[in-house]
Amino acid sequence: MPAITLPDGSVRRFDGPVTGTEVAASIGPGLARAALAMKLDGQLVDLSRSIEDDAAIVFVTRKDPDALGMIRHDTAHVLAEAVQSLYPGTQVTIGPSIENGFYYDFARNEPFTPEDFPAIEARMREIIGRNAAFEREVWDRDEAIAFFETKGERYKAELIRDLPGTETITMYKQGDWIDLCRGPHMRGTGDVGTAFKLQKVAGAYWRGDHRNPMLTRIYGTAWRDQKELDAYLQQLEEAERRDHRRLGREMDLFHIQEEAAGSIFWHPKGWKLYRAAESYVRRRQDAAGYVEVKTPQLVDRVLWERSGHWDKYREHMFVAHVEDEKRTLALKPMNCPCHVQIFNHGLRSYRELPLRMAEFGACHRYEPSGALHGIMRVRGFTQDDAHIFCTPDQIADETAKFVDLLSSVYRDFGFDSFRVKFADRPDERAGDDATWDRAEGALREACAMAGVEYELNPGEGAFYGPKLEFVLRDAIGRDWQCGTLQVDFVLPDRLDASYIADDSSRQRPVMLHRAILGSFERFLGILIEQYAGRFPLWLAPVQLVVASIVTDAEPYAEEVAEAFRARGLSVVVDGRNEKINAKIREHSLQHVPIIAVVGRKEAEGRTVALRRLGGQAQEVLSLAEALDGLALEAMPPDIVRSATPNR
RNA sequence: GCCGACAUAGCUCAGGGGUAGAGCAACUGAUUCGUAAUCAGUAGGUCCUCGGUUCAAUUCCGAGUGUCGGCACCA
Numbered sequence: 141m142p143a144i145t146l147p148d149g150s151v152r153r154f155d156g157p158v159t160g161t162e163v164a165a166s167i168g169p170g171l172a173r174a175a176l177a178m179k180l181d182g183q184l185v186d187l188s189r190s191i192e193d194d195a196a197i198v199f200v201t202r203k204d205p206d207a208l209g210m211i212r213h214d215t216a217h218v219l220a221e222a223v224q225s226l227y228p229g230t231q232v233t234i235g236p237s238i239e240n241g242f243y244y245d246f247a248r249n250e251p252f253t254p255e256d257f258p259a260i261e262a263r264m265r266e267i268i269g270r271n272a273a274f275e276r277e278v279w280d281r282d283e284a285i286a287f288f289e290t291k292g293e294r295y296k297a298e299l300i301r302d303l304p305g306t307e308t309i310t311m312y313k314q315g316d317w318i319d320l321c322r323g324p325h326m327r328g329t330g331d332v333g334t335a336f337k338l339q340k341v342a343g344a345y346w347r348g349d350h351r352n353p354m355l356t357r358i359y360g361t362a363w364r365d366q367k368e369l370d371a372y373l374q375q376l377e378e379a380e381r382r383d384h385r386r387l388g389r390e391m392d393l394f395h396i397q398e399e400a401a402g403s404i405f406w407h408p409k410g411w412k413l414y415r416a417a418e419s420y421v422r423r424r425q426d427a428a429g430y431v432e433v434k435t436p437q438l439v440d441r442v443l444w445e446r447s448g449h450w451d452k453y454r455e456h457m458f459v460a461h462v463e464d465e466k467r468t469l470a471l472k473p474m475n476c477p478c479h480v481q482i483f484n485h486g487l488r489s490y491r492e493l494p495l496r497m498a499e500f501g502a503c504h505r506y507e508p509s510g511a512l513h514g515i516m517r518v519r520g521f522t523q524d525d526a527h528i529f530c531t532p533d534q535i536a537d538e539t540a541k542f543v544d545l546l547s548s549v550y551r552d553f554g555f556d557s558f559r560v561k562f563a564d565r566p567d568e569r570a571g572d573d574a575t576w577d578r579a580e581g582a583l584r585e586a587c588a589m590a591g592v593e594y595e596l597n598p599g600e601g602a603f604y605g606p607k608l609e610f611v612l613r614d615a616i617g618r619d620w621q622c623g624t625l626q627v628d629f630v631l632p633d634r635l636d637a638s639y640i641a642d643d644s645s646r647q648r649p650v651m652l653h654r655a656i657l658g659s660f661e662r663f664l665g666i667l668i669e670q671y672a673g674r675f676p677l678w679l680a681p682v683q684l685v686v687a688s689i690v691t692d693a694e695p696y697a698e699e700v701a702e703a704f705r706a707r708g709l710s711v712v713v714d715g716r717n718e719k720i721n722a723k724i725r726e727h728s729l730q731h732v733p734i735i736a737v738v739g740r741k742e743a744e745g746r747t748v749a750l751r752r753l754g755g756q757a758q759e760v761l762s763l764a765e766a767l768d769g770l771a772l773e774a775m776p777p778d779i780v781r782s783a784t785p786n787r
Numbered sequence: 788g789c790c791g792a793c794a795u796a797g798c799u800c801a802g803g804g805g806u807a808g809a810g811c812a813a814c815u816g817a818u819u820c821g822u823a824a825u826c827a828g829u830a831g832g833u834c835c836u837c838g839g840u841u842c843a844a845u846u847c848c849g850a851g852u853g854u855c856g857g858c859a860c861c862a
Contacts, residue, residue, distance in 0.1 A: 342857030343790025350859045398853050508788050690819050725823035
């Protein structure tokens with residue numbers, strides 16, 4: 141005698157078990173048509189599920205947020221059926237919904253190509269047109285294994301074998317096609333709709349493990365309707381336009397070439413941007429009580445052996461040999477062991493702690509070829525690195541200070557939000573469990589104190605300690621770890637760092653490894669995409685173009701440019717024999733923030749006509765006014781703040 | 788590193804077993820023009836590298852390198 145509570149609080153009573161479909165029908169034909177699934181006491185289930193006890197249900201229709209995931213999951217099933225009917229012998233594995241779409245991993249000797257997509261999509265439309273109901277069946281575990289094994293579906297059989305014994309084995313049927321699936325699904329294949337598109341093929345290791353065979357993955361996207369799909373596809377195109385690799389070429393910021401794969405040639409404009417970011421971070425760190433150092437590029441392997449890096453990362457290190465040296469030198473892949481050398485040079489007192497040692501440290505790592513990505517993932521990069529040597533009870537305070545600094549820096553660069561992940565102990569690690577308990581505990585406590593909200597990233601910590609990862613997202617939707625804070629009790633021990641405590645005893649400091657931008661290369665890549673090349677004035681590599689209209693105005697144009705340069709702006713004069721329209725167009729396409737147009741009028745009146753990127757309006761100012769105004773506007777945000785203490 | 792695709796002028800791209808083409812950019816000349824493309828002309832290539840097949844390879848085949856999309860990796 142189930143009593144069903146609906147979202148409006150009303151209760152409907154039924155004489156016996158009912159399905160969601162029946163409940164919806166009892167409420168009205170409109171709902172019966174619209175309901176795709178239901179939330180049964182908060183859990184998303186099939187509409188056909190029978191309800192035997194009192195329950196609260198919420199119907200899920202196409203406009204609900206939950207519907208999207210179901211549409212995508214169901215589309216993946218339809219894809220799998222289509223592929224198996226077109227390419228017999230292909231084994232199915234898994235096919236989840238993901239952000240913006242879905243994928244399905246297939247095992248087949250011959251890989252798919254995008255040329256196969258039209259045929260597959262056509263077959264998918266047929267399957268959707270048939271609108272076969274998704275039927276849920278509970279199977280016996282051994283029967284299910286035997287079923288898939290006879291069909292030659294060894295991946296599915298393996299999946300079932302590895303499911304915990306308590307798990308109910310459910311199968312979903314859509315017409316003649318049947319698949320192992322946890323569900324839930326919508327009513328039938330017709331509910332998928334037509335707003336889907338196969339996007340790309342890719343290799344993917346079975347169960348994400350590189351020791352396993354590689355499967356062929358087909359990625360697709362699916363939406364509620366064509367309008368949503370079109371909007372998404374358009375968004376992808378726009379993302380492509382702001383790809384840092386494209387903008388880097390178009391704006392002449394940097395290039396990468398074969399002879400130095402994974403290393404960046406910074407061009408004058410790119411380097412200007414780089415230096416603006418570097419100077420800014422240096423000022424912020426100076427102000428935050430850091431001392432800056434510079435340590436060697438080439439360091440004897442014995443130091444890396446002591447630190448533990450040689451053992452764990454040898455194959456990712458660039459090693460240098462010279463004819464008459466017996467030593468093996470390695471290009472530093474990180475700065476921490478070098479910083480400990482400076483810390484160890486002389487006797488340290490507890491009075492010096494916390495000692496915040498910063499370095500714009502150029503590092504090299506032999507990254508796997510497939511990992512390289514524009515300037516975001518490279519083999520030669522520079523970290524805005526620092527190590528804070530402190531006592532255990534300073535960890536929380538230093539963490540809070542660091543998070544404050546990082547948030548403020550990110551805000552100044554235009555990132556108002558970012559994600560924080562807490563990565564705890566990995567399987568392969570240095571240090572005993574007690575040390576890890578201590579380090580993780582300290583970091584957790586520090587987060588609580590600093591009010592940092594994070595998601596857990598289990599097992600992803602550094603080998604010497606747990607870490608906070610500060611994650612930013614690029615234009616194409618990929619997440620990148622930029623900032624980090626790592627608590628380390630291990631390295632100080634391995635490299636024998638110590639200080640004299642207030643009771644004259646010798647103590648080990650704790651090291652906090654931290655970076656705000658992470659690497660300049662990666663951060664600038666994301667920054668380029670964040671602004672789509674249209675940088676705020678303080679970061680723009682060319683801040684002002686003075687464009688002359690007629691040759692007569694050129695001497696004045698040069699004078700204007702000189703005057704702005706004297707105020708610290710980066711200025712280019714465009715005195716070419718081109719129409720002003722052409723000049724405006726070209727510099728606008730180059731994303732120059734401000735164009736000062738000067739013709740006879742301006743030369744005579746000693747004014748400038750300013751035109752801002754993205755606008756059509758022009759603002760005519762006296763040269764003196766313009767100089768003051770733009771000089772102020774071009775100030776980095778931290779300098780603006782220090783000049784105006786009330787802000 | 789693994790799976791797949793791709794590599795032709797500075798850029799975007801077309802082409803195809805008989806040593807290559809467009810648009811934009813560049814250069815030269817004319818034009819001196821008021822807020823997103825002035826006109827005309829000129830020049831520009833180891834068709835990624837190495838090997839193989841062939842009378843002949845930039846084109847077909849193989850290997851390598853790099854890039855791109857994923858996966859794995861990321862101190």
